Amino acid sequence: MLKFPNPEDENKKFNRVISKIRKIDEAELQTLKRRINIAMGVILFFIGILIIRLWFLQILRGPQYLKLSENNRIRLEWIAAPRGNILDRNGQPLISNRPYFNITWTKEDSTNPGETIREMAKILKVDTSEILQRIREAADYPRHLPILLKEDVDWPTLVYIENHQYDLPGIHVEALPSRKYQFGNLASHLVGYLGKINKNELEKYNGLYQPSDQIGKLGLEKLYENILRGEKGRRYVEVDVHGFEQRQIMEQEPLPGKDLKLTIDINLQKTAEDALSGKAGAVVVMDVNNGKLLTISSSPPLELREFIGGISNKNWQAMLNNPLHPFINKAIQGQYPPGSTYKIVTALAGLSEKVITPETTFNCTGSMKLYGRRYHCWKRSGHGIVNLKKALRESCDVYFYQVGLKVGVDKLAKYAASLGLGHKTGIKLAHEKSGLVPTKDWKKRRYKQAWQEGETMSTAIGQGFNLVTPLQVCLMTATLANGGTRYRPQLISEIIDENGRVEKPFKAIIDGHALGSQQSLAYIRAGLVAAVNEKHGTGSVAKLASILVGGKTGTAQVVKLAQYRHVAADEIPYKYRDHAWFTCFAPADKPEIAITVLVEHGRHGGSGAGPIAKAILDEYFKDRLKP
Amino acid sequence: MFQFDRRLIFNFSWALLMTLLVVIGMSLANLYSATAINGRSPICMKQIYFYVIGFSIILAIISVDYRVFITWNYFLYTAVIILLVVAMLFGNSAGGAQRWINFGFFKLQPSEPAKLSLVITLASYYYRKDTGKGFTLKDLLIPGLLAGLPFVLILKQPDLGTALMLAFVAISMTLFVKLRWTTLIIIVSLVLTIIPIAWKFGLKPYQRQRVQTFLNPESDPLNKGYHIIQSKIAVGSGGRFGKGYLKGTQVHLDFLPEHHTDFAFSVWAEEFGFTGSLVFLSCYTFMLLLGLNIALSARDKFGVLLAFGVVALIFWQAFINLAMVMGLLPVVGMPLPLFSYGGSSLLTTMAGIGILFSVRMRRFMAGKG
Numbered sequence: 002m003l004k005f006p007n008p009e010d011e012n013k014k015f016n017r018v019i020s021k022i023r024k025i026d027e028a029e030l031q032t033l034k035r036r037i038n039i040a041m042g043v044i045l046f047f048i049g050i051l052i053i054r055l056w057f058l059q060i061l062r063g064p065q066y067l068k069l070s071e072n073n074r075i076r077l078e079w080i081a082a083p084r085g086n087i088l089d090r091n092g093q094p095l096i097s098n099r100p101y102f103n104i105t106w107t108k109e110d111s112t113n114p115g116e117t118i119r120e121m122a123k124i125l126k127v128d129t130s131e132i133l134q135r136i137r138e139a140a141d142y143p144r145h146l147p148i149l150l151k152e153d154v155d156w157p158t159l160v161y162i163e164n165h166q167y168d169l170p171g172i173h174v175e176a177l178p179s180r181k182y183q184f185g186n187l188a189s190h191l192v193g194y195l196g197k198i199n200k201n202e203l204e205k206y207n208g209l210y211q212p213s214d215q216i217g218k219l220g221l222e223k224l225y226e227n228i229l230r231g232e233k234g235r236r237y238v239e240v241d242v243h244g245f246e247q248r249q250i251m252e253q254e255p256l257p258g259k260d261l262k263l264t265i266d267i268n269l270q271k272t273a274e275d276a277l278s279g280k281a282g283a284v285v286v287m288d289v290n291n292g293k294l295l296t297i298s299s300s301p302p303l304e305l306r307e308f309i310g311g312i313s314n315k316n317w318q319a320m321l322n323n324p325l326h327p328f329i330n331k332a333i334q335g336q337y338p339p340g341s342t343y344k345i346v347t348a349l350a351g352l353s354e355k356v357i358t359p360e361t362t363f364n365c366t367g368s369m370k371l372y373g374r375r376y377h378c379w380k381r382s383g384h385g386i387v388n389l390k391k392a393l394r395e396s397c398d399v400y401f402y403q404v405g406l407k408v409g410v411d412k413l414a415k416y417a418a419s420l421g422l423g424h425k426t427g428i429k430l431a432h433e434k435s436g437l438v439p440t441k442d443w444k445k446r447r448y449k450q451a452w453q454e455g456e457t458m459s460t461a462i463g464q465g466f467n468l469v470t471p472l473q474v475c476l477m478t479a480t481l482a483n484g485g486t487r488y489r490p491q492l493i494s495e496i497i498d499e500n501g502r503v504e505k506p507f508k509a510i511i512d513g514h515a516l517g518s519q520q521s522l523a524y525i526r527a528g529l530v531a532a533v534n535e536k537h538g539t540g541s542v543a544k545l546a547s548i549l550v551g552g553k554t555g556t557a558q559v560v561k562l563a564q565y566r567h568v569a570a571d572e573i574p575y576k577y578r579d580h581a582w583f584t585c586f587a588p589a590d591k592p593e594i595a596i597t598v599l600v601e602h603g604r605h606g607g608s609g610a611g612p613i614a615k616a617i618l619d620e621y622f623k624d625r626l627k628p
Numbered sequence: 629m630f631q632f633d634r635r636l637i638f639n640f641s642w643a644l645l646m647t648l649l650v651v652i653g654m655s656l657a658n659l660y661s662a663t664a665i666n667g668r669s670p671i672c673m674k675q676i677y678f679y680v681i682g683f684s685i686i687l688a689i690i691s692v693d694y695r696v697f698i699t700w701n702y703f704l705y706t707a708v709i710i711l712l713v714v715a716m717l718f719g720n721s722a723g724g725a726q727r728w729i730n731f732g733f734f735k736l737q738p739s740e741p742a743k744l745s746l747v748i749t750l751a752s753y754y755y756r757k758d759t760g761k762g763f764t765l766k767d768l769l770i771p772g773l774l775a776g777l778p779f780v781l782i783l784k785q786p787d788l789g790t791a792l793m794l795a796f797v798a799i800s801m802t803l804f805v806k807l808r809w810t811t812l813i814i815i816v817s818l819v820l821t822i823i824p825i826a827w828k829f830g831l832k833p834y835q836r837q838r839v840q841t842f843l844n845p846e847s848d849p850l851n852k853g854y855h856i857i858q859s860k861i862a863v864g865s866g867g868r869f870g871k872g873y874l875k876g877t878q879v880h881l882d883f884l885p886e887h888h889t890d891f892a893f894s895v896w897a898e899e900f901g902f903t904g905s906l907v908f909l910s911c912y913t914f915m916l917l918l919g920l921n922i923a924l925s926a927r928d929k930f931g932v933l934l935a936f937g938v939v940a941l942i943f944w945q946a947f948i949n950l951a952m953v954m955g956l957l958p959v960v961g962m963p964l965p966l967f968s969y970g971g972s973s974l975l976t977t978m979a980g981i982g983i984l985f986s987v988r989m990r991r992f993m994a995g996k997g
Binding site: 029032033034036037040041044045047048050051052054055056058059060062063064065066067069070 | 800866
């Protein structure tokens with residue numbers, strides 16, 4: 002029941018409070034008067050002090066200060082700080098700095114703007130309209146702030162301008178560090194690029210940057226901007242009426258940015274990217290014992306050099322329209338069906354839920370029927386009697402259909418999650434996608450339909466609703482290889498401060514453990530070793546001479562069009578071709594690395610992705626393989 | 629509470645309103661000069677909006693009998709303390725000091741309303757506990773704590789200037805009410821002994837550095853003494869009559885940082901010289917004296933204390949700021965009330981002035997003996 006306060010009652014209540022407030026009586030009033038007069042006197046006294054000081058500054062010393070303010074104009078100039086380098090795990094620089102010269106014009110210092118602009122157009126070899134455009138864009142800058150006329154001018158232009166300084170009042174040369182990409186576009190998605198700072202970023206960092214600064218826009222350059230940036234130095238110079246430097250008064254050295262030492266191995270990264278060139282896809286190589294990433298690559302790469310000084314609109318559009326999507330970092334943003342690589346999950350689920358043992362067999366005749374529908378194995382003629390090892394070696398679909406049915410989709414999801422699928426790995430990169438591991442609940446929420454048993458079968462062989470990123474598959478492989486520990490994938494090995502001291506050494510992070518026993522994991526590893534080293538193994542392309550490699554191929558269906566079912570693989574149009582997966586670990590007895598390769602539309606895992614993994618294995622083990 | 633009485637208008641202080649408007653006029657003109665680029669000054673516009681809001685706050689306050697603050701004072705005090713704590717934990721920093729909370733459209737500095745709230749709280753406390761026999765040290769314990777809490781919170785932001793100013797205001801109000809002589813002596817001695825200790829252990833190194841730089845700014849002219857020297861140049865170069873409106877060179881040549889906030893008066897001094905500065909100081913002082921007059925005319929002790937506290941608040945801030953600008957005090961972050969750019973300070977000061985109006989208007993409302 003709402004009861005509004007009665008205004009009459011409120012007034013009465015208030016008056017009661019007020020009536021208790023005493024009026025001031027006469028005696029009190031006198032004391033008060035006295036004290037307030039004292040207060041007035043105090044105020045006048047302090048104001049008096051201020052007036053005397055003003056007289057001192059303005060009347061007595063006025064002329065002196067006037068002279069100071071007119072003749073000696075002190076200007077603050079910023080000194081750019083060298084940006085931190087990005088190094089690989091052995092200290093080799095991936096990205097370092099080179100000097101970079103901008104030409105600026107300061108409105109306030111110029112005596113004849115029109116003429117100067119015309120001169121500059123000639124010197125810089127641009128149209129006067131271009132210069133005027135830049136000036137118009139900077140219309141609301143204060144008059145003493147320099148306007149950027151041209152970036153990254155070449156040496157001859159620079160020398161000319163320096164020599165003709167006195168004929169070009171208001172024109173200044175600004176030296177900045179810029180990036181040098183030692184290895185071209187190597188690890189382009191990872192390292193990212195710099196660009197001119199925009200309004201939002203200027204506001205966000207509130208005074209830390211000037212409008213002509215460069216700031217990391219993508220990748221590590223952006224994520225670790227605060228570490229790489231260092232701190233600008235400053236110079237106080239005395240300038241005359243035209244802005245020409247009279248003398249330097251004080252200089253505070255800039256603080257160089259800190260270096261980032263990555264976990265990446267340049268040689269492995271290069272091998273991976275060379276092998277991927279011309280294709281669209283991703284490679285991830287992880288150290289299974291601590292989560293360090295030795296390689297993370299996405300193809301096609303970003304043309305990093307296009308971004309120096311600001312990318313042209315033409316190039317930007319070209320990149321956006323490229324059907325191979327260079328902007329997407331496929332290693333973490335590409336979500337694909339895992340294909341047969343998922344059989345690792347199904348195998349683990351089957352063993353751990355005790356619906357199979359390594360010796361349990363099923364008969365693969367090339368297909369099986371469920372509720373009237375026929376589900377095929379990739380080998381139409383069938384694999385015959387299959388146990389776990391054979392099923393993994395030859396990637397028998399029917400075997401895993403059976404296991405999947407017995408385990409059920411929700412349990413499959415559990416084991417998948419424990420191996421790192423279906424959720425973000427937590428790698429410190431932007432835009433990581435989480436993939437998808439279907440469950441009955443999920444389907445009900447998403448499609449408002451009940452789960453069908455047949456879908457369990459597709460799920461069990463890694464088709465259907467399943468989606469994974471190459472990083473997740475690599476993480477799963479690494480977890481399998483090291484005996485069940487799921488490490489956080491990490492990219493930064495060390496942060497090195499300007500004195501060469503290591504600020505933040507690497508620390509491995511354990512995110513979880515695979516469900517299931519060590520035994521089960523060992524059986525699965527054995528199956529994968531068989532796939533590479535035994536006859537009929539689907540992964541034989543990755544076989545090494547003296548080191549045991551365990552691997553799994555996978556073929557992810559892009560689309561199941563009946564019309565292409567019997568068409569020869571090369572004749573299917575590119576965009577409908579299946580994706581090729583290959584994931585492996587080595588050496589099998591004491592695993593060190595896990596490699597995952599995805600080639601978009603590469604068709605078969607073994608032939609499409611396998612050779613790339615082999616190339617990487619060769620490079621990694623090159624010192625250990627006997628000739 | 630909301631009774632409308634013709635006597636309210638009769639006792640309205642037109643003098644205060646006039647003076648206030650003159651000061652505001654000077655402030656806006658000065659702000660325009662300090663911040664205009666190509667004939668536009670969005671900062672000036674923003675300040676005008678704040679003034680408009682400020683006047684609505686004044687209207688809101690004068691339509692209420694100021695004596696409600698007695699009942700509300702602990703609520704206000706708690707709210708302000710909460711805001712200070714929030715600012716400390718979640719607040720945004722600039723230059724390493726956590727001072728404000730970002731509400732998106734408005735950045736609130738809790739230390740500003742905290743000042744006014746403290747005045748109200750102390751006024752209520754001293755009014756209620758006033759026995760006429762003077763306060764003893766024991767009596768001062770609670771006011772000490774009441775003032776101490778925001779003092780410490782603000783000091784930790786770290787905002788030495790505002791914390792000290794709070795202390796001055798609290799001390800002014802305490803000295804204003806009747807103290808026993810013994811109490812006064814004890815306090816003075818305590819303060820004198822604490823100062824060297826606070827110097828060594830209480831101040832952060834950069835704050836100590838500020839005082840040292842202040843004492844000898846020429847020793848480090850372009851690093852730490854920069855602001856002081858530039859400000860003195862600005863003020864001094866104004867000479868007798870100033871360089872003229874909009875013609876101050878220190879400002880638009882970017883030599884004088886913070887010229888629209890803490891150093892706003894330097895701009896005025898440079899452009900209008902000694903004459904102009906005197907005019908401004910006279911108006912400002914006149915406004916303060918009017919405030920004290922209102923205190924004198926209040927009908928009850930609470931009104932006296934409130935008015936006195938508000939005047940002390942505005943006065944100390946103004947004095948510290950002006951002294952700093954003229955190189956008489958070290959650089960601390962302290963705006964000149966009504967003159968410097970800044971929403972929180974402006975609104976709090978307007979609220980205080982609203983209280984002054986309210987006290988004056990209700991001097992006829994007698995309580996029963």
